Structure formats: structure tokens, C-alpha cells
Amino acid sequence: MYDLLVVGAGPYGLSIASHAAAAGLDLRVLGRPMASWRDHMPRGMFLKSEPWASSLSDPEGRRRLETYCAGRGVPARHGEPVPVEVFASYGLWFARHCVPGVDERMVVRVRARPGGFETLTGDGEVLRARTVALAVGVMPFVELPSALSGLGPELVSHSSHHGDLSRFRGRDVTVIGGGQAALETAALLAEQGTRTRVLARAPELAWNDVPPAWERPWWRSARAPHSGLGCGWRNWFYAERPGLFRRLPEPTRVRITADALGPAGAWWVRDRVEGPVELMLGHEVTSARASAAGVRLDTVGRDGTTARLETGHVIAATGFRARRERLGLLDDELRAGLAALPDGSPAVGRDFESSVPGLFMAGLVTASVFGPAMRFVQGAGFTAETLVRGVRRRLGAGPGGGRIPAPGRALRQGSAPGLGAER
Template identity: 75%
Template sequence: MYDLLVVGAGPYGLSIASHAAAAGLNLRVLGRPMASWRDHMPPGMFLKSEPWASNLTDPEGRWRLDTYCATRGMTARHAEPIPVTTFAAYGLWFASNAVPPVDERMVSRVAAHPAGFEAVTEDGEVLHARTVALAVGVMPFTQIPAPLRRLHPSLVSHSSHHSDLEQFRGRDVTVIGGGQAALETAALLAQQGTRVRVMARADRLQWNDVPPPWQRPWWQSARMPHSGLGCGWRNWFYAERPGLFRRLPESVRTRVAATALGPAGAWWVRDRVEPVVEVLLDREITAASAVPGGLRLDTVSLTGGPLTLETEHVIAATGFRATLDRLGLLSDELRDGLATTADGSPAAGRDLESSHPGLFLAGLLTASSFGPAMRFVHGATFTATALVRGVRRRLRGTPLSDTSPARVGWSAAEAPSRARC
């Protein structure tokens, strides 16, 4: 019987495991380390976040990204993007130094058990733990526009489904979306000779500015402080005060989680897109159908007429939506009993504990409770500290049969609604 089972070995899972190990917990970590970066992003991509905001976290702060880069003769400087391959290697280095050995098997099912939880691995082994931390990343939550969902994967895919774009060399590809994933994917496709266009619902593309220097006059820093999510006091609040963010009204939290830091391209990818990539703005897909050689897209504009085009493949760079119903690894009984927020994501209490005692949440799953920082690596620092604190409280205190909202950090007045079957 483990004290804690960590499901997932990305930045959040590894950071949680480092803090849990330092706290003396008997834990097991399952999952392929840094899988999203190793298996779901093509070579040539870069981190959009600043290097100093992309650290995995250990209690002593020893295993930072800049430390890793220094050991490899590289630099991690402000306003200089880090290759995704470097970040993935950094995560593996962190795992080898700051985390107990990771069991790379995937977990196929988690269910409640009289003594806590029962987890079944992909090859059928059954593990038991008193508490569980779900750090499953973003891959279970890929979002594809409704008109495209029933088409064959040979015609439509999500941007996160590709670790190599070589298969599209010389073909015609339409990328849906206006954010960093869409724009950088389009840039890489164009670079290799793919005929590529970007289609977005917005009436113009948004581009992030070059960040101001790290060292600058005090009055500039006071007016527009740096934060892990960008400059400005609003971003600073989202990045550095997730615990306070959780005290906002639920309607405000869910709205901010859905709209803050909206789709935008990094400043350093702009020159790779605008001169070479066709951009179709103010366009929304209304229907899609397979045709010989590819698919036909019917689109509509709010300010213009309809437009129909044919393409060989669509890549939907349309983000992720972390709703409870997509947590397929949870047993039906456990999943259906969890409380949710207004947007359908599982609700998280003060220490990131769900409404089921002992089941803790991390990463994108908690953005509606703790804010936009949970969509980025930067949120792992707060999460690891708060979650392990909650696990320790759970292990030494409350009986696992007590499921009252007050026991997981909510007052009776702010207890969220129950999920519907």
C-alpha cells in the first residue's frame, strides 16, 4: 500500500513526486516521462514560455532548467526561446536526479477502494494507494471542432498528434486555429515545402511582443512587472497567486480560465508565418466531408459570404478542454461522484483535492479552480507544494470515508454542484 500514487510523469507529475519524496512519503510514479514533449511535438518547435518560467520544481530548487543547460554548455536566457527537445531532455534529467525511479507503464483505470484507491496498469497489475494525484497532462483533452470529429484520422488530426510533420511534405494542409500551436505548426510545414494555410475564427492574428529586458528601471518594473505568464499586474496575479485566484467567485474563475491569455503567436515565429503562409481570417467551419484526394471544408464568415475549399489534410490546433467526462481512466462510480465547476471540469479544493477524499488533481484539470497558470509549466511550483501539503494532511487526519466538502477545503457555502451522470 503506497501513501501516494502519482499518475503521470510530465512536469506536474515529476514535480509532485520530487516534493512527495522529500516529505518521506512512500510513493509510486507511473507514466512515460515528458511524453507530451517527446512524443507529441515535432522537431523544430520551441517553448513559448520564458526559460526562467519553465522550471520543474524540487523543494531545494537545485534542478532548474538553467542548471541543466549549464551542464550541457548551453544557456537559458530571458527572451531567448528554448527548443522543445532541450526541454524534454531537461525533464528526463530532472527525473533521474530529483524523483524516485519512474514506472513507465500507463495507468488504465483508477477506482475507489476501502483502503483508498486501486489502480490498474496497462498490463493488468493492480496497485493500491491511500491517495492518488492525477497529473495526466493535456493529451486526454484534445479539442477538435465538431464538424471535423467524424472524419478519418487520415484526413483530420490534432496538432498534438504529430511528433513528425515529414508525412505532409509536398502536400496541401489547412491548419485550424490562431494560437501558437497553429502558427508554429504552419511555419514548420511551410519550411519543409508543404502548401499550408491557416484558418482562424478571429478577424486578425494576435502576436506577443518581444518581452522587455529583465533589468530595467524600477518604475517600469513597478508598472509592468515580469511574471511567469508575461508582463503586467493581471498576469502577475494569475501566475504568482493561484491560492488567491481560487477565492474569486466561480463564475469569474471559469470565465478567466477560458479567456485569459487567449490565442497568440510568439514574436519570434511571426516572420516565419506572415511572408509564406496563407491566412484565412474570420472563418468558421460549418461542414466537412471527404472527397477524392482529401476533404472539402464549408466555411462561413460573420462579415462576408461563404467559402468552400478543398485540402488534403486538416490539422486542428484548437487546444484542449479538461472536462470531467474525458477522464476515462477513472471508474464510472468515482468519476460520476466528483463535484464539478461551471465549465464541467472537476472542482479542486484548497490543496487541489477533489471532492472525493484522497483524490488530488494537477495541471490543466485545475485551471478553473486555480487559474491560467495551471495551463503552463509555471503552475507546477504552486501545485507540487500545495498538493503534497494536502496529501500529508489527508494521510494523518481525515478518515477516507468522510466526503463532506468542508473536509476538502470548501466551506459549505462554496461547495460546488455535484456532477450529473
């Protein structure tokens, strides 16, 4: 039986695994490394976060994004966006150096058992662990407008479902949403020859400013310090003090998580949208149906006026909603045993442990407790360090106790655990 089984191998899962391995835990990591970044983002996209705020976390801080980029002659400078494919490659490099061999099979079921948990992989193997960390990213939490729910994937899709937009070349596509995913998707579509429009409820698009220089007069830094979530003391608090954020009243936390850092496009995509892309702002879809052209959308404006448009395909860049019931890999009994917050997300304690002892959560699903940083790579460092401390406490090592002995196999870099017998 493993000490810890990490489900998911994105930035949070890999960071947790790195800290757990360094702490001597006998662990197993399952999932395709950096899958969302490799499979669900079209080539040509960039990170919106600054390079210095986009590193995965290892205990010694030696495997940062800028270190990877410097070794390959790739720029990673403040104010210059990093291509998504570079970030994905960085994550694979991090995994090779900081994480015991990742098992790329998917976990399809997690259930509680006496003394821990039992997990089932897609090919039918059963693995047992005393604790489990769910780092499943955002894909289980895709949010689609209810008005589009009756149409199939050939007509309506979510922006995260596309690793390649070339099939829309020469077609007519409507992108719904006003955030970075919507605007960058629209820009890429337009640049490949797709007739593209953006439909958004907001009366105008919001754009992030060019970040101020890294080196500034002290008084400017004091007024609006840099942080991994943008300039300003409020963003600095969200980025640097998630432990204190958790102490805010629950209604305040939930409200901030819903409203902070709302939909906005990066400054470097603005010229690629305004002009090349048709904008239909201040409108909301009320109904959608299949038509000869593809999809017929009925909309209502902020002033109550209605409109109808025909489009070949709708891409909904409408974000993600981390609700307990969407954790479909948990069996019914385990999922029902999770306490939930008013917004439907699972409640977690100070160490990211859920209401089910030994079951830990990481990433977007914890944002209503630890704040907006959990929606970004920025939150991976705090999460990994804090969660592994919680796992050690659950296993009996104590908050600052000695290392837990682990087989040498668990700490050999790049060695994959055997995939045979049930454990």
C-alpha cells in the same frame, strides 16, 4: 499499500513526486516521463514561456532548467526561446535526480476501494494506494471542432497528435486555429515544403511582443512587472498568487480561465508565418466531408459569406478542454462521484483534492480553480508544494507535522520499485 500513487510523469507529475519523496511519502510514479514533449511535439518547436519560468519544481530549487542548460553549454537566456527537445531532456534529467524510479507503464483504470484506491496498469498489475494524484497533462482533453468529428485520422488530426510532420512534405495542409500551436505548426509545415494555410475565426492574428529587457528602470518594472505568464500586474497575479485566485467568485474564475491569455503567436514565429503561409482569417468551418483531394471544407465568414476549399489534410490546433467526463481512466462510479464546475472541469479544494477524498488533481484540469498558471509549467511549483501538503493532511500528518516514515527504497535516487507482486 503506497501512501501516494502519481499518475503521469510530465512536469506536474514529476514535480509532485519530487516534493512527495522529500516529504518521506512512500510513493509510486507511473507514466512515460515527459511523454507529451517527447512524443507529441515536432522537432523544431520551441517553448513559448521564458526559460526562467519553465522549470520543474524540487523542494530545494536546485534542479532548474537554467542549471541544466548551463551544465551543457546551452543558452537559457531571457527573451531567447528554448527548443522543446532541450526541455524534454531537462525533464528526464530532473526525473533521474529528484524522483524515485519512474515506472513507465500506463495506468488504464483507477477505482475507489475501502481505505484508498486501486489502480490497474496496462499489463494487468494491480497497485493500491491511500491517495492518488492525477497529473495526466493535456492529452485526454483534446478538443476538435464538431464540424470535423465525422472524419477519420487520415484526414483530420489534432496538432498534439504529431511528433513528426515529415509525412506532410509536398502536400496541402490546412491548419485550423490562431494560437501558438497553430502558427508554429504552420511555420514548420511551410518550411519543409508543405503548401500550408491557416484558417482562423479571428479577423486578424494576435502576436505577443518581444519581452522587455530583464534589467529595466525600477519605474518600468513597477508599472509592468515580469511574470512567468508575461508582463503586467494581472499576469503577475495569475502566475504568483494562484491561492488567492482560488478565492475569487466561481463565475469570475471560470470566465478568466476561459478568456485570459487567449490565442496568440510568439514574436519569434511571426516572420515565419506572414508571407510563407496562406492566411484565411475571419472564417469558421461549418462542415467537412471527404473528397477526391482529401477534405472539402465549407466555411462562413464574419460577414456571412460562404466559401469552400479543398485540402489534403486538416490539422486542428484547437486546444484542450478539461472536462470531467474525459477522465476515462477513472471507472464510471469514481468519475460520476466527482463534483464539477459549470465549465465541466472537476472541482478541487485548496489542496487540489477533488470531491472524492484522497483523489487529487493537477495541471490543466485545475485551471478553473487556480487560474491560468495551471495551463503552463509555471504552475507546477505551487501545485506540487500545495498538493503534497494536502496529501500529508489526508494521511494524518497534519499541515506542518513531522515526516512520514518511508522505506529507504522510496528515496533512493534512480532506483525503480519492483514490478512483481500486487501491493
